[in-house]
Amino acid sequence: MELIGRNFEMEKIERYIRHEHHCLIYGIKGIGKTRLLKEIRKKYFHRTLLIQTPITPRELLSDISNFLRIEHKRSRREQMEKILSELRKRREKLIFLIDDFDEITTETRKILNKILSIVILIATSEKDVRLNFREKIELVPLKWHESKQMAMRLLGNETRAQVINLIATKSEGIPGVIFQLCKDYKIASELGELKSRRDLHMLMNEQKPCVWKRINIIPLPALVFLSYLFLVGRYLLYGIGRFEDAFLIAIFGYATMAVARLLWIERNIDE
Amino acid sequence: MISITHIGIAMLLTKFLKLSPSLASTIILIFFSIFPDIDINNSEIGFIFRPISYELEEHFGHRSITHSFLFLGISSLLFFILFPDYVIYVIIALFSHVFLDMLTYTGTKLLWPLNYRFVIFDGPVITGSSLDYLIAISSWMIYFLI
Known part of the structure; x- marks a missing residue:
């Protein structure tokens, strides 16, 4: 499915890649960080390496070596040197996409620090993390019409407006929740559980309420x-x-x- | 928050403010202390005004428009113009409702249409939980004991 409502963020990331800036994409669970990362991968497939966390330093080196088609060395230092020399040779900087950067261990982070100057790092995280990210993008919930558009794409254009509106409202614009609610609706309608409007509302109310930003006016x-x-x-x-x-x-x-x-x-x- | 908590706290506030509501004022107080929950069909008021609650829930969501400063301001102003004698009860009922809902984890969208949810004391209460009932029972007990 086509990416909805993230054109602005996508343009920003493309600009950062052009200027060779590291970028951190952060936001709450289900906001679409990984989806955005996959979209970047699709666009720059020839020069991107997607790293899934948690990852050990050895696995990271092995992943990079496989991508660069370098033979595996016995010692980690030799391997590292070989990788560095290979990365320096490249005309275009390699893009490292790291999903859930906050799950990365200190050891792995040290390795990344060594290659930071010769690659472009684009990472996702639930919270802001301490690393030399020059640019940071916070993903916000989708707008009302974008949520409706996404629900419509997932359920089909013939779906009742009531359902689409309710999904857009209940999800509060969080793509992960829209996806989950659409899935729940599909299953319930296939099982014939939705006989009235009340059934539909009850089904949607089963979903845990999602909160994007909570502001605590008076702390405990x-x-x-x-x-x-x-x-x-x-x-x-x-x-x-x-x-x-x-x-x-x-x-x-x-x-x-x-x-x-x-x-x-x-x-x-x-x- | 459950309806009896909202009514109990609103009634208690009238006692604290040393107001002596008439029958009409008490009815208005009770009605408006649960009125903001018209935006969800699970609530008592939402069940009574069902077509409206369905529409509100589908278009705005729970604890959004009817729990906002915008709604509180407009409804208070309307009552101030139309029924000035009852405006204090409407204000107490609506504000206590919103304040109590801010004690829950999800909070309320006070600045609707902005998407931020406001809570107080980190939102320790879960609707329908024992703490919710405890607040309800204590408010009613204090109301009758004072």
Whole structure:
């Protein structure tokens, strides 16, 4: 299926490739990062190497060697030198496409750092990562009409407008969710489960609500501060309660949060 | 959030603000405290106004237009012009509803048509969960005890 709603991003990436800039494509799960990467691969097939993560340093070197048709050396250093000399010889820089860059290990990253100046790196990640990426593109959800267009392509033009609208709305423009909802709809309609409009809505509501960007107006730690402020204010304005209670609340609250934080860190280290 | 939580908190707020609603005001308060959920057919109000809830859900999605500042502003302004005596109850009901929904993980699209979802305290509540019921029961208990 043709790529929908990513023309602007595609043009940007083409420009970065022309200027030989490394680029990071990031965005939430299902937003279409891998799909965009595949589109780049299709366009620059002769000079792209798609690297799937997780990958060990040995596997990475082996993948590059296979692509460059270099014989495998015994030591990693020799192999690396051979790869570097081969990459330098090329008239056009090779494009490395790395899916899920955040899953790459430190060792693999070191190897990539060595060849960074002689290749163009285009990577995808769920979050912004620390590496020398000159350009960064954040993928945003598709627009309403683009979501509808995608759903229409997946289900066919004869599908009811109700279904298309509902899929476009429920997915919030996230291509992965549109795909999943269309698949669910197809299966349910083939099984004859969708007899009424209510059935359709119930089916779509089974999907976990997707959230693109959440903005936390009042963070949880502020709760302690607010309760402290409330108690102090109550005491100062109306003379209700005791001033010490407010301090106790604040101390107890912050201590609890500190312990919780420590436990959280410990749990993460254990994992 | 479930409907009894929305109604309970709205009722409690009138008590805190030392308002003494009449029967008509109480009905308006209850109605508007669940009214924003007209955008989903699973809710009680959505079930009653079914054709409208279907259309709203299909075109805008849940917790979007009816949970936005735009809707809150317009409906408050309309009530201020048409029924100024009841405007305070409408404001309490609608704002408490949106505020409570912001306690859930998915939050609300306060700045609709922008796609951002706003939450408070990291959105710890799940609709229909025990915490949701706990808030509902506590609000009703405090309402009757005060």
